[in-house]
Amino acid sequence: MSKNSSVSKAFAAAFVVLTASAIAGIVTMVILYKTQIATMDPTPRPTFPPTTTGLPPVTRLPKNLVPERYKVLLWPRFYSQILEEVNVTSPNQTVLFTGNTTVYFHCVQGTSSIYLHSQNLDVYGPVVASTDTDEGIRVTRMENHHDQTNFLEIELDYALKTGGNYSLFLSFRGEVSGGLEGLYGSSYEEGIPAHEDDTDTDRFLIATSLEPTFARRVFPCFDEPDFKAEFEVTIIHRRITMALANGINTDGTNIIDDDWKSTSFQPTPLMSTYLFAFTVSEFTPTPSSHHRVEINTYARPKATAAGHAKYAADITGRILDYFERRFGIIYPQRKLDQIALPDLISDGMENLGLIMYQEGELLYEEGVSSRLDKENIASLIAHELAHQWFGNLVTMKWWNDIWLNEGFASYMTFYAVDAVEPDFKLKDVHILNNLHSAFEADALASSRPLSRSQGEVQTPSQIMQMFDTITYCKGAAVLVMLADIVDQPVFDKAIGRYLSDWKYKNTDQNILWEYIQKADDESTGERNIAEVMNSWTKQIGYPVITINTTSGEAFQKHFLFNDSAVSSLSWHIPIRAMKYTTLFRLIWLKPGESAMKDEFVATKGEWILANVNCTGYYRVNYNPENWDRLVTQLQKDPRRIPLKNRGQLIDDAFNLARAKLVDVTLALNLTRFIRNETELIPWAATISNLGYFVRMFDRSEVYGPMQMYLRNQVEGLYNSFRNYTDNSTVPTDHASQQIQIKAIDVACSNELPECIEMAQHMYADLMKINSTNIIHPNLRSVIYCHAVAHGGKEEWEFAWGLYLRSSDVSERDRLRQALSCTKKIWLLSRYLDYTLDPELIRLMEVASSISYVSRNVAGQALAWNFIRAHWNYVRYGWRQGDRGSDRQVLHPVRTGRAGAFCDG
Template identity: 80%
Template sequence: MSKNSLVSKAFAAAFAVLTISSIAGIVTMVILYKTQISTMNPTPRPTFPSTTTGLPPVMRLPKNLVPERYKVLLWPHFYTRIIEEVNVTSPNQTALFTGNTTVFFHCVQSTSTIYLHSQDLEVFGGSVVNIDKNERIPVIQTVNHKDQTDFLEIQLDNALETGGNYSLYLAFSGELSDNLLGMYSSTYEEDTPGHEDDRDIDRFLVATAMEPTYARRVFPCFDEPDFKAEFEVTIIHRKHTRALANGINTDGSNIIDNEWLSTAFQPTPLMSTYLFAFTVSEFTATPSSGGRVEINTYARPEATQAGHTKYAAEITRKILDFFEARFGIAYPQKKLDQIALPDSQSLGMENLGLITYLEWGLLYEEGVSSLLHKEEIALLIAHELAHQWFGNLVTMKWWNDIWLNEGFATYMSIFAVDAVEPDFQSREVYILDNLHSAFEADALASSCPLSTSQEDVQTNSQITGVFNTITYSKGAAVLVMLADIVDKPVFDKAIRRYLSDWKYKNTDQNILWEYIQKADDENDGSTNVAEVMDTWTKQIGYPLITINTTSGEGFQKHFLFNDSAVSSLSWYVPIKVMKETNQISSIMLKPGDSGNKDAFLSTKGEWILVNVNCTGYYRVNYNPENWERLLTQLQTDPSRIPLMNRGQLVDDAFNLARAKVVDVNLALNLTRFIRDETELVPWESTIRNLEYFVRMFDRSEVYGPMQMYLRNQVEPLYDSFSNYTDNSTVPTGHSSQTNQINAIEVACSNGLPKCIKMAQNKYANLMIINSTNNIHPNLRSVIYCQAVAHGGKEEWEFAWDMFLTSYDVSERGRLLKALSCTKKIWLLSRYLDYTLDPDLIRLMDVSSVIRYVSKNVAGQALAWNFIRAHWEYVSQGNVAGLIEVVTSRFSTQFELGELERFEMDYDLGPAFRTVYQAIEQTRVNIQWISENKDVVLHWFEAETA
């Protein structure tokens, strides 16, 4: 929503005062405050040592008060549609919300000051009651700290007594945020054919995004994850709208007057404030059939009516059933709502009982959405449903252990999708994708551990910063490794016990290790789980295992791209070895060990392979003789090497070359076998690694012969799909469908004439026919991009017109990317300027557009200049991901200098670590290019001579 449609802050404050008094009768009617705390409590309340705390910590709330239950009333005053009347200069829309909250809490240590959180709220009328004695305690002063703490300090006339039970009532007002955080407004256009003048009508809704520290923007609360409580919520909303919240609504909505309804929800189970959620909209539901849990999937009415929520509704039931069986614990509520929002900061958020998604992550349109889009929807839903156990039911004590939420959800989602959609055959691809993403981020000295001390994660920016690739991808990768170490059945048994014993409580990784240790001991295991796993979670990075198959020795060393960095870190490394004879053995390489000579020794000149099926989180280097044997095997009969390892050998070799551990020629030689390879995993790994070479050399003379080589290598793969591609059809099997897209993208972007002609012809036909799109949905993204890249103004503006007029979220997503593919700098510049207008490019899409433009060599400098010129605006989105992508091509001293000045001159917020890593990576790139450019150029010239 544009700012000129919002009421001013001054007006909001004045209106709030009037509103608080005017709704007193309504509030009394809607919420009846009880005078004692409910005895229904799923878990015992925690106790704390009775030591003198004095003032609260700098950033953390004191633990002397423990919230148990909230009664919250929220009243967003927005309109779902703008009503413009004659002689009215301003539209009717408002951004104001008002409300009140009563929090019931227990005092574990006497204090005369209550501390909780409140941010950007006007707070009124503090009232404290001793519930045990039914006595009111006078409030002397209420102070809202205008600093990073966001503390709301309430000073009392009398001290609260240890062991006493109290309630705190507060009224408040605020404004809907304009950055998709806290409580915010979202807009969409209702498709209304036949409407007067064929105009589409703007619709408005309200949604929430509380993770990690934004609940305090909506109501005063103890906004830390280990302050779990029940939430009993009432929403006042306009007629013709529906309110959804975490809890169950069993009584419908009560009429307040001709304009307003009141919807009350049953108390939730114990949960953290970051999981609090509600929406108010005119959306409609698609129910999921069968089952104990009532599942409803909400979306825009026209999307629901068209069946775009059908796949999500079907797959959600299957995934929920899978997790209930896998964990042996029922989903803790009788209802599960999920809603597809037009605007959201994240693709999905796991709020208990009300999961929110960006529309793209939930809606699937048959005949328009890519078949591969189903995979992405299923994986996202599985991730958010896994959180109902990992995060919602059992929650980390503090944000320093957020990997216990995100790592587990990422890990479990892979196996859920593999179980409910086996035809996708996606498990190996997703495991390797997580592994390689983590490897890339974790090979820098500026990386971060999975689990750090609580003291290192205090400010809101520090908390937001831990939501990174390490948390998600490395978290999942080390869980894959741990399950392999103790055996998967043992791991699964431990996880079921862990979830059962700690439901509705808060844990840390040490508690997890205890449960896995106990299950391993019962299985006669010999692993010291905490000792082994602490080396993976409390340290940055990962090891490079160097194997000498002649002597049988194996050593480990911290793998870093920067060869000048000094590190003495070491790990307990689970080694799985496969010999050419198919013999497989497993050993644990301990810090200081030199390996097992029998396991690593090559006999009769046969090759050995380490890290079979890529279950270990480490890279492997061999003596030159073993590398040659493996290379020969790949070129003669690659099927002898497990599929995942064919991809991993390429990834290891390229990254060892980047770290100057092996000669770059070795990595490039490994790409020769890919010409005859048809499987997805090796191709994905090859493309991913050659992208680094493209970024480093696409502004130099290396790029010409490199393109020619890639064109030659991909041509057989492209030809194998040509019958499908030319006829706009796709093969069966999602792996083949993905590889078809890979073949087109690599072939066209490297100038294969028949590929470019194909893309141009299909796009030209679309431009002529206009109303009929005969391009298969799977192929639209890559064909749109390549046609725009090899076209001009006409092709770009046709794509822009399609973007503006399309209502399908999949199609809009494809076009958003395709528009960045043009090589015309002036068009890219215009596209970036469009991101400053939220009526053209939604705020949530701004960072995506800039990232897409920066990946285009013609747009990289434009994107870098643009984010610096408009930092305040663009940094409202995924700023860490934005910096990572925009700086990924930096490889000159000039670019390094600009990046260092950027670090000094700008408020980086949660992107601070990403900028440090970008500086380190740029230095590595500069040195690597200076040492390898001539070698790489010579290799590509020799291969294409």
Template identity: 60%
Template sequence: MPKNSHKSKFFASVFIVLVISIITAIITMVIFYQIQTSTMNPTPRPTFPPSTTVPPLATRLPRSIIPERYQVSLKTYFYNQIMEPENVTASNQTMFFTGNSTVYFECVQATSTVHLHIRELTVWGAVVKNINTKETIECSTSYDEELSEFLEIQLSEELKVGENYSLSLKFEGVMSPYLEGFYLSMYNHGGAAHHRDSNTERFIAATQMEPTFARHVFPCLDEPDLKAVFEVTIIHRKDTMALGNNRMKTDFIDEEWKYTIFETTPRMSTYLFAFVVSDFTATESSHDSVTIRTFARPEATAAGHTHYAANITGKILSFYEEYFEIGYSLPKLDQVALPDLDPAGMENWGLVTYQEGEVLYEEGVSSLLLKENIADIIAHELAHQWFGNLVTMKWWNELWLKEGFSTYISNLAVDHVEPSFRAIEMNLIHDFEAAFMADALASSRPLVPPQDQVQTADEIQQMFDVITYKKGALVLRMLSNIVGEIDFKKGVNMYLKDFKYKSADQNDLWRTIQQVLPKNTDIDVAMVMDSWTKQSGFPVITIDTTTGEFYQKRFLYNDSSQSNVWWSVPITSMSNSSVFRPFLLETSAKVREEEFISKNGEWILANINCTGFYRVNYNLENWDFLLTQLETEPQRIPLMNRWQLVDDAFNLARAKLVNVTLALNSTRFLRNETSLLPWKTAMSNLDYFVHMFDRSEVYGPMQAYLRQQVKGLYNFFRNYTDHSRVPEDHSLQHLQMLAVKVACSNGLPECVTMATKMFAEWMNNNTNNIHTNLRSEIYCHAVAAGGKAEWEFAWQRFESSEDTSEKEQLRQALSCTKKIWLLNRYLEYTLNPDKIRLMDVDTTIFLVSRNVVGQALAWNFIRANWEYVSMGNPALLVVGVASRFSTQFELEELQRFASDYELMSATRAAEQSIEQTQVNIQWVNDNKDIVHQWFDREIASRS
């Protein structure tokens, strides 16, 4: 499941009325049709030794029983189409579902009590049987939803160790109004998305079980290591189609209902259980042995919007099968582009789901660069078919074993199938920047926190963060470089083979990699890697090239925070003339190496190609040598290190380890630079300066400096941009967009004129001739420079557009206006799901908060409407509104917010924002005058 999730779902206001009708409907409904199927178990059954310790029942299931198989029959009553839209909230649409389930299990510890997870379900009719003796055991059930999410079944006799039993239950529930468990979604067939019409409005049902929502759908043992096979029947209205984890085994239809019976799944975790009921159509992909289909709205499929995703899916799947030397585990792979989903994608085994905007590519509308995002997310979710699905982490505290792996491996897959995207290079930079920033705070967390710190649903949800995804991927890349790519691949493949259809922890991974290394190796994989996974943070290596001395310490933005931890750090280095031998630094004490002494004015560079997860600082003389090299002959420095030098300089300045002028000096060469990476990292780091100073007198000279620096780059692309064309090279396309963004946002007159002219031509002629790559930037800057007319034109286009990509570009552009009253209107629209889907509420508010004019508005808005807006990604909202906080008053407001509001999964984000605000206050106090003077001097020297 990718981290960059949006939020959606159906109309919460509609839901209240629907529930009233449901209560009436349930009284008269006939419940179930139980279909028992028995299919040969396709995968070996794992063995579990009895637990020596039993987790507290308040959070974890006891390990007295181990599930082997589920039989689940579920009936959904919703209508795919409402013929009378005025009655959609009354008698026609139905959101309840009913079902029955049987879990077959083995007793591994004697017990007279069985516990299952349930949430927001009504259950009854419990029957417990001894499979060996065929006897029924008397039982009673109890459940207090206010106290726990456990259904307790008290038995009249004790279950015997080694005996097999079954527990059958009947249940009913209501489809979620949010994007969790089993939920309803709406789309418009052949019509505008926000104009209801009985001929266009369609409903579909989908599931999202990760991390703890399977218990909302059926009674189960809802923990990742309690794997079982699933035999599933979905009963649905006959004009719809059901998709499940495996192929359809058979189906039959009566007068009103269709009964779809699926083949038995492999042994898997409950969070991977999935089904979709819709009228979608599919595009097939080519593959030697797997049937691959990509489903979407019928009109999107007919228009070819699924073609690109379908085209690359088979190629990516084949790459993984060859790389892992293990075939994909199912005979089919379905992908579904859903109108509503949170997160952006979900790796359900055999039934991968995506937000439709993440996988639909619309020729003539979508940016050419959207193909990169589509390839990335498909590669990520397909990697999970091995990492997560085939081999699963034992508990959520080791989530990185699947998310970090999928982030790392997906870059290799995309680079293989689409080499022109330069996915490894581009994604590495993004991963480093995000992971370094999050992990440079004292309030960061280890990759693998203790289990007792990850127990509740909110604590589990907080694990889906930058540390898990980005740092997890980067430490795996580091390990691959330490042990060698060939041995790393061998060890990973052995890990997958040894633990397929089972659960594992990181110690299992370390052991398998250690086994493939040469016997005489001095690398202790577990010792090296535990230092990176079991403690927070990362080191900065400080090198003095006049003495050859160097040492490590934890890198922290807050210089008042003390830390004595150390890591096993892989040191790679070079000078002007040679590459030095690599070694591991495994102490926090100072070390001296002769080769680190600069000779004859040569520079020394550490962390070659950024293979290690650490920053590097040098004595001032070596910094001067390196920055001079960067300006005069940059190609002598490896590409990734040219990015690293600028990024390290800025962040070392934020941590007060170098003077801020050193960081600013590293941007001087940009005036004549036409390569992507230096510009990308410089602008990413200067974004912090913008947030700290765009409400102060520093911002004027800063904008003037950036106009000077970017003018050459903007002119480099001007012949393309002014004629709404783009270069063929993907890297240059990214750079062209960056040039427009920097130039227009800093008021370069020719850029603003270009954007407003192109947008005005669209408004006046009703023909959009703006190149699809350039639309997001031109829309934004034209709306920013304009007023009511431009904003309302963009809003009307947003409402009427049928194109997913176009709607997303316009939704972002609407947040760019500088008119406070328009931003307030836009924020109010987020409370109306007919205007802004619930899936998009959090990102829309986040976008407004990134606007200097909208930040205070968004801050007030989320506090006034927290209960509603936090149904999305509350952590994103907190991070967004707090990004500019740099005063004592703002700090106190943020602290009050953290103490007074129910923050749920945003708790850690609030803690980190408080710490970052404290750092910002001190940094601004220390550097404001220095930064102001530096920009003034630079402007004066070039005037």
């Protein structure tokens, strides 16, 4: 018998003991855990020599010319319907688009060269003129640099004059992208034909996705965020279609001939090129009620007619009002369009005046969509509307500070949803899940600073890498901490001034610190904001503070999962602490120092709790005596510990054990109180962290006893919902709906017999009826998954049939996830093969489908081998479906969704 095998059996025995007697079992487990985990330590990260192939000398546009206004004409030649096909396999669709642009710019430094961006475009016919004198300037050479700069270089006969104003006219042609970047095409079915003679056909549309560096693929432009300009756009399109763009439609359209018409739009406010957007489609609007702004939400005509856009339309105006009141700045346009697209590279894109969404994230179908989908819709709309101020109105100077866009949008989402949908009670859940996602990514030696130097973020690929968990989640987490440091009213006052003074301009984080500093000085003036916050934004990671409640000593250390890593980093740490019932003032732990604080001394029977309400971006460790007192308090009366801290204590303990800073005994002991817990936050933390055990031991003897322990822990919670689940109904309040799903998922995953029987029974009834879905939409994800997991070919193929027949995106997503739950390897293999057919699984859904399979212990090896065998196809789908996604940023507890909260 191998050493590993004997350790696993001993650890399995420990879990049995834990189930019967938690204290004795935990004491037995500690040595076994250490031995087992030692065998699972990853190999050290390889080190690489410095690269010798540097960047070109210049990758940024020169600042000698400043664009002020664009006049853009675009003519996509596509058909929205293929009425007369040349043949079945090759319809007469076209991917060509043509256009021209005139950019008006100011010369701030004399030059005989014009540099702007162009990529994958055939550019011709340059005309340069002085708008001051109407004098033409001869172009002597034009060259498109086909490297990572994408520079379009135009040489002139003589130099432009400092202080002069000029125009550049260019014609261009290009092809509609086959991916989801730049100007791309998308198709959808407008209803499923009821019979062979039905005239319904596939429909086609055109849309844009230009963030961060894809505007240059649509028209030649100064494609950097600090080159803001006005955009005046005209779109030529088929007469049966409708064009939308950033600006307000000028009065009507111009009919060109029997096939074509043009739509012109009023100039936009000053904005960056990545926010340029337009669509051409047959979609129809659902209007929103608003006292000043004309708001319309566009979707497929049948979806609009069925009322699927009504919830989005209802909540948009309310969220817009909330942000206008909070910032004291009105939304800068008189119109706001939203559109639900079949395909989009991320779940939402905040284009000024034309916000785009994946339709499954915006549309709500009563009786099919989960009630919890409303949470996701509200959150995503709030995120994109927050961008109208953070990103659109005030924009970062360069992509190294993209967190000023995304971190603020994530942060503001917490409060906007809580304001307009208070019954959801999700602010604390969102804040804590955001914190945990940031912690997970930032505890790796491979993490990066929140704000990099501009020199480190130059090429398009480097820019794309900035759209990650650090930007979205850590960005929001440090803002939560900053608001707590200076107090929320001071923070809000500073942000209002910042937005007002810098509207239509570009900023960096130093400017933000100045505004916070000024407001703080007017209040208390106790700290150097830039010094404090730069320690959190300009270096990787975060600290763990260790408090000895006997001596009162506190010190900090860079928290890393790799316990052998050496780091000298330190931070300015604001500590909110309480002793039993007393909340202390803010206590500071400075870089490189330990501190002796009377507040941290606890007498016999008292406990100290630091990072009260989890506003700080750090973990906390204590001396064993204080941990024991906290464990006792949780078992005796957990409500004496703030709700968020009940979840945070579990998360801290498990991650400290993972980093070998405390014994795993402690982490397991902390889960004992969960048996009587009914709140979502502690359960979510427990499930997430025990999931780490599942991933480590799902193929060992430990797994059975571990399931037994979890089964006993969740049984009471599951039984509290039996009256609902047995009747396929759900509680009325939102939080209880969330915890109900958790209870079913944990109970069925850990083989609670009555849970599995319930899932199989409900699914079998559905298979018999095969028409009206009797399972409540809230419960479908967990019921589908566990019925398929405990079923065979018949159950799997029934789910596949439902997937093929369903036209609702949220239902299709649930079924895609459920199909990955089977334990039959041959069915998982078939499912993976289906991902290679875009007619069955859309390209943007390939990544999440494979990810679902990889989470199934039966599918891990299959998924890995599949990725390697089909990398040329899979990597393209991964790029389309796995960008830093606002769905992942905003949806922490949605069952059946890929990715952790905020995970990029």
